[in-house]
Amino acid sequence: MKKEQISQEIPLILLGGLSAEQFLAEYWQKKPLLIRQAIPGFHGLLSPDELAGLACEEDVQSRLISFKGGRWSVESGPFDEKRFAKLPERDWTLLVQGVNHHLPEAAELLQQFAFVPYARLDDLMVSFAPDQGGVGPHFDSYDVFLLQGEGERLWRISEQEDLTLVQGAPLRILQNFNTEQEWVLEPGDMLYLPPHVAHWGIAAGNAMTYSIGFRAPSAQELASEFLNYLQDKLHVPGMYADPELQLQSHPAEIGTRMLDKVSAMLEQIRWQPNDVSDFLGRYLSEPKPHIVFDENEALGLKQFVQQLPKHGIALSGKSQMLFHGNQFFMNGEQLAAAVQHQPVLTALADGRRLEAAYFDSAILQDAALMQQLYGWYLAGYLHFME
Secondary structure (H helix, E strand, O other): OHHHHHHHOOEOHHHOOOEHHHHHHHOOOOOOEEEOOOOOOOOOOOOHHHHHHHHOOOOOOEEEEEEEOOEEEEEEOOOOHHHHHOOOOOOEEEEEOOHHHOOHHHHHHHHOOOOOOHHHEEEEEEEEEOOOOOOOOEOOOOOEEEEEOOOEEEEEEEOOOOOOEOOOOOOOOEOOOOOOEEEEEOOOOEEEEOOOOEEEEEEEOOEEEEEEEEOOOOHHHHHHHHHHHHOOOOOOOOOOOOOOOOOOOOOOOOOHHHHHHHHHHHOOOOOOHHHHHHHHHHHHHOOOOOOOOOOOOOOOHHHHHHHHHHHOEEEOOOOOEEEEOOEEEEOOEEEEOOHHHHHHHHHHHHHOEEOHHHOOHHHHOOHHHHHHHHHHHHHOOEEEOO
């Protein structure tokens, strides 16, 4: 615990010399922050052609946004590579979601933002746009870090209260955008924006931006999903009965007494804090519907264990591992960990990897732990490191 507190107080280049503690206290969900050379020497993780290649794959979410004749249009991937050969020289943007699911370097980039809990992290979206390309003035309902890769992009922001949208547009384009501040971001520069801060990015020549986004589910979404989760756990005793039933003048009317009885029955619905934590762990670690895990090389359990002290293991870029107390959650699956397993699983969840040197003889001889890791390996949730 002491080590964690000290690390929170160390000034970070990524945050412009602020410590993680200062950033969370002064900027997170409060006000924008421009950081020059947040990652010095950063020019991106992949080329425009490689990004287009990802957009052609079946299990990758991508969009192509164009602006022509005063109108916006949106196409969803996967794309045929011939589509990119027909694009004009300006005024379009390619957006690719979940790049961290497919590129190990992208997953490592997200590790630099671990001062925000993984439970809040969504994914890394990468965009490419030629000159003047962008997605128009808009706002997001979540926090985002906008890291500039290749090229330059002009960012205009506004903390305006008028969030009226253009009617009929396929995107959430602001009808009345009023620029309050603007900056040109060069490779390695980064802009943090809290939710609902209006912004407009315009490429100055070819430009690639890396957007680190965070989950912010609505109260309605959480309530609906939680009630779905409770369905299999509820036990409400009793059965509707009305021995005191009286004649009604309107047989089609739902009577007040019936409403009162049903209300009393529903008031028996209760949940405990562990119901909420179990739900959150499952819900926040659940992979998105389009995600498919890659199969690993078929190994027996004995071979798997032998490889651990040689290579170590790392979570797949598609995996989300969270925990609360002794409950661990891997891609929507829940595991109640034994006391002796918790330090190992915590280290894996926090660091998203366990180096080869971590696997001493005591760990390797723990049959139950080895079986659990092996099961995750077979599922494609984790893999050996190079």
